[in-house]
Amino acid sequence: xKEQITGKQLAYLLLVFLMGGGATVGLxxxxxxxxxxxxLLMLLSAPVLYMYHRLAVLRAEYAADARGKTFERxxxxxxxxxxxxxVGMNALMLDFFCDFLSSTALxxxxxxxxxxxxxxxxxxLAVCRSDAAARICTVIFVLTLLFAVLALAAALPQLDFGAVxxxxxxxxxxxxxxxxxxxxMQLGFAxxxxxxxxxxxxxxxxxxxVCGGAAACLIMTVHxxxxxxxxxxxxxxxxxxxxxxxxxxxxxxxxxxxxxxxxAIVYVMCQPVKxxxxxxxxxNAAEKRxxxxxxxxxxxxxxxxxxxxxxxxxxxxxxxxxxxxxxAIILLIALPAAYWAAxxxxxxxxxxxxxxxxxx
Amino acid sequence: MGRIKAAVLLLLAAALTxxxxxxxxxxxxxxxxxxxxxxxxxxxxxxxxxxxxxEPEAEGSAGKPQSSLIDxxxxxxxxxxxxxxxxxxxxxxxAHVQVIVIGREAAERGIWEYxxxxxxxxxxxxxxxxxxxxxxxxxxxxxxxxxxxxxxFELREILAxxxxxxxxxxxxxxxxxxxxxxxxxxxxxxxAHIEDNQGEPTSKIAxxxxxxxxxxxxxxxxxxxxxxxxxxxxxEGGTVTLGKDVFEVIEGKTSLECGRNTVKIKLSxxxxxxxxxxxGERTERELKELIESDIAGLVKKLQTLGCDAAGFxxxxxRANAGEWREVAENWREQFxxxxxxxxxxxxxxxxxxxxx
Numbered sequence: 001x002k003e004q005i006t007g008k009q010l011a012y013l014l015l016v017f018l019m020g021g022g023a024t025v026g027l028x029x030x031x032x033x034x035x036x037x038x039x040l041l042m043l044l045s046a047p048v049l050y051m052y053h054r055l056a057v058l059r060a061e062y063a064a065d066a067r068g069k070t071f072e073r074x075x076x077x078x079x080x081x082x083x084x085x086x087v088g089m090n091a092l093m094l095d096f097f098c099d100f101l102s103s104t105a106l107x108x109x110x111x112x113x114x115x116x117x118x119x120x121x122x123x124x125l126a127v128c129r130s131d132a133a134a135r136i137c138t139v140i141f142v143l144t145l146l147f148a149v150l151a152l153a154a155a156l157p158q159l160d161f162g163a164v165x166x167x168x169x170x171x172x173x174x175x176x177x178x179x180x181x182x183x184x185m186q187l188g189f190a191x192x193x194x195x196x197x198x199x200x201x202x203x204x205x206x207x208x209x210v211c212g213g214a215a216a217c218l219i220m221t222v223h224x225x226x227x228x229x230x231x232x233x234x235x236x237x238x239x240x241x242x243x244x245x246x247x248x249x250x251x252x253x254x255x256x257x258x259x260x261x262x263x264a265i266v267y268v269m270c271q272p273v274k275x276x277x278x279x280x281x282x283x284n285a286a287e288k289r290x291x292x293x294x295x296x297x298x299x300x301x302x303x304x305x306x307x308x309x310x311x312x313x314x315x316x317x318x319x320x321x322x323x324x325x326x327x328a329i330i331l332l333i334a335l336p337a338a339y340w341a342a343x344x345x346x347x348x349x350x351x352x353x354x355x356x357x358x359x360x
Numbered sequence: 361m362g363r364i365k366a367a368v369l370l371l372l373a374a375a376l377t378x379x380x381x382x383x384x385x386x387x388x389x390x391x392x393x394x395x396x397x398x399x400x401x402x403x404x405x406x407x408x409x410x411x412x413x414x415e416p417e418a419e420g421s422a423g424k425p426q427s428s429l430i431d432x433x434x435x436x437x438x439x440x441x442x443x444x445x446x447x448x449x450x451x452x453x454x455a456h457v458q459v460i461v462i463g464r465e466a467a468e469r470g471i472w473e474y475x476x477x478x479x480x481x482x483x484x485x486x487x488x489x490x491x492x493x494x495x496x497x498x499x500x501x502x503x504x505x506x507x508x509x510x511x512x513f514e515l516r517e518i519l520a521x522x523x524x525x526x527x528x529x530x531x532x533x534x535x536x537x538x539x540x541x542x543x544x545x546x547x548x549x550x551x552a553h554i555e556d557n558q559g560e561p562t563s564k565i566a567x568x569x570x571x572x573x574x575x576x577x578x579x580x581x582x583x584x585x586x587x588x589x590x591x592x593x594x595x596e597g598g599t600v601t602l603g604k605d606v607f608e609v610i611e612g613k614t615s616l617e618c619g620r621n622t623v624k625i626k627l628s629x630x631x632x633x634x635x636x637x638x639x640g641e642r643t644e645r646e647l648k649e650l651i652e653s654d655i656a657g658l659v660k661k662l663q664t665l666g667c668d669a670a671g672f673x674x675x676x677x678r679a680n681a682g683e684w685r686e687v688a689e690n691w692r693e694q695f696x697x698x699x700x701x702x703x704x705x706x707x708x709x710x711x712x713x714x715x716x
Contacts, residue, residue, distance in 0.1 A: 107482060120371055127368075166681035232538035238479065249486050249534055295364050 005197060007205035009134035011212030012141035013277070014049070017193055018216035019144060019266065020093065020274025021186045028318060030178035031170055032233040035225035037179045041187065042217030044179075048187050048333060049194065049213045051340050053206035056198030058343040079285060082192075083301070085331055086278040088324065089189055090305035093275040094118055095317045098309065100241055100267060104260075115309055118272055119302045125276030126283050126298040130200040133276070140269045148219050151262040152226060155250045159229040184325035187213070188332035189278055196280035243267075275305070392450040395427075396512025398497030399474055400463035405433045408440035409461075409498045411512050412448060427510040429501060437477045454483040458516040460490045460533070461552065463497040464576065471547075472574035475537050486534040489519055492569035492576065494553045503554050503563040511563065518565045519550060526586040526598035526609075528565045540574050543688055544673025547571040548588070551579055570667045572692070578665045580658070587651075587658045590614055591670035595629055600706075602646055607631040607708060618676040620687045623698050625655065628705040638710050651704040659700045666692045 005013075022038070030037040098114045106114070125133055168175070194209060227246035228236055239245040244267070247260035279301050286297030312320070398409035410430045430447050434440030445452060460478065462471055471490070478484045493500040505514040522528045528550035531539075539547040551567040568580040568588060580588060586598040595612030612629030629651070633643075662669055673691045677684040687694045 103482060120374075123371070124368075162678045165678040166684075169681065231534055232542065234541045235534060235538040245486070249532065251487065292364055295367070 003130045003200045004202050005131050005134040005200050007201065007203055007208030009138055010194075010197060010201060010205050011208040011215070013134055013137040013193060013197070013273075014190060014209060014212035015216040015219075016137050016140050016144060016270050016273045017190060017277050018045075018186055018213060018274075019219065020270035020272075021096075021189075022182065022216075022220045028178065028237070029181070030175040031237060032164060032228060033167055033169075033175040034178065035164060035221050035228065036167060037175050037182065038217055038221035038224050040179055041182050042214050042221060044183055045187055045213035045217050046210045048183075049190060049209045050206055051337055052191055052194040053198075053209050055336055055340040055343070056195055057206075058340065058347060060198065062343060062346070081331065083282045083285075085189075085328065086192055086282055087301050087305050087308075089185075089278045090122065090275045090301065091308035091312070092317050092320060093271050093278075094122075094305055094309040095312055095320075097268070097271050098313070099317065100244070100264075103240060104244060104264065111310065111313055115306050118275070119306045121272040122276045122279070122305075123298050123302045125272060126279040126302070127294050130197055130280075133280075134197075137273060140273060144266050144270060145219075147262045147266050148223065151247060151250075151259065152222060154252050154256075154259050154262070155226055155230055155247070158250060159226065160232065161229060163229045163232050164225055180329075181322055181325050184328040184332070185321045188328045189274075191332045191336060192279075192281050193277040196277070196284050199284075241267075390451060391453040392448055393453050393456050395456055395510050396459045396461065396501065396515065397454075397457060398461040398463070398493075398501045399437075399466050400497045401466040401469055402433075405435060406437055406440045407498070408432050408434070408437070408444060409501050410444050410448075410452065411501060411510065412452070413510055425508075425510060427505075427512075429498075431498065437473060454481070455485060457484055457488050457512075459512050459519075460488060461493050461497040461500055461515070462490060462549075463493050464495060466497070467492050467549075467569060467571075467576035470574045471571070471576075472540060475533060475540070475574075478533055479537060487532045489516060489530065490533055490536060490549055491515060491519070491552050491565065492549045494551055494567075494579070499554060499561075500552055500563055503561045504557075506557070506562060515552065515563060515565065518563070522550070522565060524597045526589050527567070527582045528585060529568055529589060539671075540571065542674060544668065544675075544677045544684070544691060545671035546577075546667045546669045547574070548669050568669075570662070570665060570669050572665065572667050577667050578661075580661075583654065584658050584661070587655050588662075588669055590627065590629075591616070591625065591655070591658075595627070600631065600647060600651065602643070602650055605633065605643075607633050607647065607706075610709070616670075616672065616675050618672045618679065620676065620683050620694065621697070621699060623659075623672050623700045625659075625700065625702045626705075627651065627655070627703070628707075630707050630709065632711050633708050634710070638708050644706055644708055647706040647708070648704050651706060652702045655702045655704070656700065659702075663696045663698065663700075666696055668692070668695045672698065 028034075094115055097118050098111050101114045102109065102111065125136065128136075190213065223243060227242045230246040230249060231239075231242070236242050236246065243263045244260050247263045248258075250259045251257075252259065279298060282301055283294035283298050286293035393413045394410055395413055396411045398411075400407040400409070408431075410432070411427055412430060413425045413427050430444055432440050432443040432447055434443050441452075460474065462474060466474075475490070478488070479486070491500075501511055503511065505511040507517070508514055519528065519530050523530050529548050531547075531549055536547045536549060539545050548571065549569045550565050551569045552563055552565045553567075554561045555564040556562075566582045566585075568585045569576055570578045570580060590598070590612070591614060593614055595609065595614055598609045600607045600609070608631060610630045610632055612627065615626045617624040617626075631647070659670070668691070673684070673688075673695065677688075
């Protein structure tokens with residue numbers, strides 16, 4: 001049976017993917033303006049996701065002819081770099097996951113335990129069929145949306161709406177810096193799921209991809225503002241996981257305590273999805289070369305990421321993200337954009353050639 | 361493929377070994393629950409008073425938990441807490457801490473280190489309430505609890521009941537931390553005293569401890585506390601006493617127009633009265649004069665202390681960031697020079713139980 005996923009499922013999948021990095025870590029450098037940074041990310045997500053969609057469509061058209069195949073062979077040489085980027089993001093997600101668990105709930109548990117637990121989950125999600133991954137993400141999407149709405153509704157009576165003012169208090173430099181990090185490390189990495197799942201997508205799906213990205217950014221905008229309105233600024237800037245800490249102070253009744261779990265569950269569900277979807281391009285390529293090759297590729301990538309995570313335990317993951325954002329922008333946004341522009345130009349030239357009258 | 365499936369199944373089975381539960385769990389009988397902590401400063405040392413709760417004994421205790429205090433010292437807060445474990449013998453469990461009592465001397469030297477310690481520890485909850493003792497924390501925690509044997513639980517209950525009568529602020533630790541860190545507002549905490557109740561010392565929470573930065577700068581009495589809470593924007597309770605008559609506050613609204621040199625306070629408040637104590641417009645006029653002069657007196661006192669506890673600066677910052685930037689650096693001095701006008705609009709409703 002052919003693997004097929006719908007545009008709607010892609011939207012759910014992208015929402016879960018983008019929530020995987022942003023919901024709890026937040027945009028640290030943006031201070032009180034982090035919600036504005038997420039709102040701007042929403043505007044930025046539309047052209048970037050549309051670009052990934054067009055690139056996937058044109059690549060599929062182009063792959064059939066001879067020159068296209070030569071180009072694909074050339075780009076295969078660079079595939080190793082993309083593979084390393086995917087493994088790197090996997091390691092970062094693992095690191096945030098371990099940090100989150102050890103600083104909130106399992107304070108005395110060895111780091112190895114969450115690393116093994118999440119690695120197994122990521123492995124399963126990376127090797128399963130695209131339609132199975134899409135169905136899993138649909139369930140996670142429903143739960144994510146439900147918990148996001150519940151968390152907001154529970155916090156509403158306690159919100160100090162004035163706490164997000166004044167805007168741009170420390171200028172726009174911090175916010176621009178944070179937006180740059182988010183564009184590279186959250187939006188840029190959406191290249192992997194869109195490109196990897198494109199062959200399995202049926203019907204028109206570009207609009208769904210854009211909607212999924214915009215919805216994720218909208219949720220993060222609202223939640224980021226909610227966190228500031230709950231805890232206040234500058235206190236919120238002291239915490240490593242602001243969304244989780246902010247929900248700790250929400251009090252609905254004596255019976256409903258520990259509402260931070262609403263945020264924690266979303267975080268714990270979305271992070272493995274992000275890590276696994278980054279690996280799917282790699283596992284797809286391995287499967288094309290040899291049947292069953294995806295298992296070996298996923299196992300190697302997950303083991304490498306787990307090894308890196310164990311090594312970087314004393315390094316702040318957010319600092320690594322900041323250091324890696326420029327290469328990520330080049331690799332995941334600038335190069336695909338250039339490739340897309342070239343393909344669009346070629347398509348235009350070919351169309352003109354076909355429509356122009358024959359020379360007499 | 362068969363081998364691959366077997367490997368995946370093996371991997372899944374191995375993952376099951378991670379699920380049985382916590383690797384380092386502690387049985388509840390190995391934990392000692394801490395409902396409250398007290399901090400005092402004695403010379404260069406930190407004195408920590410920890411209230412611990414033990415299981416009720418089967419006979420004679422009527423199921424009530426037993427409470428006792430542990431006194432430990434250290435050159436740092438962490439050292440004092442670690443020394444505590446040496447005395448108690450058990451692992452102390454801080455997730456149920458309800459209140460932190462800070463002695464007057466410790467508060468005068470600065471409270472940020474206590475707040476920062478609690479904020480940084482995952483075991484403490486951010487909803488716990490700090491209280492300033494008008495004396496030493498140890499004395500307050502030793503005072504007799506009337507309803508239960510656990511004085512920390514009782515202090516928390518007194519604070520919760522104060523929410524309606526406006527005799528002391530009820531401030532969770534995260535809000536205090538934000539007020540200390542943020543520009544244009546100062547931190548406030550409830551003030552606790554020891555009072556004699558039928559020959560026994562008992563704790564009473566009434567009044568406000570005012571901070572400038574993180575240091576205790578002064579205190580407010582119960583009436584001043586009510587007006588300060590109104591200025592902070594919450595008019596949902598309290599009483600106003602005019603001569604022999606008491607008027608209970610039903611609801612109200614404060615609006616502040618804050619500029620760099622002037623502050624206009626507008627207060628509308630709806631109160632209830634007994635039939636005999638209400639004399640139409642005359643009573644309302646007298647109430648207006650009383651409230652306006654009391655609030656003006658409170659603001660004058662805050663200005664003398666250089667303590668913007670009402671948060672006029674923060675209001676200015678939110679409403680007009682450009683103007684705020686010009687005065688932000690010297691706000692405490694500027695606050696002392698502010699021209700403040702108060703306009704109160706009380707309205708009285710008479711509730712009758714009988715037809716007389």
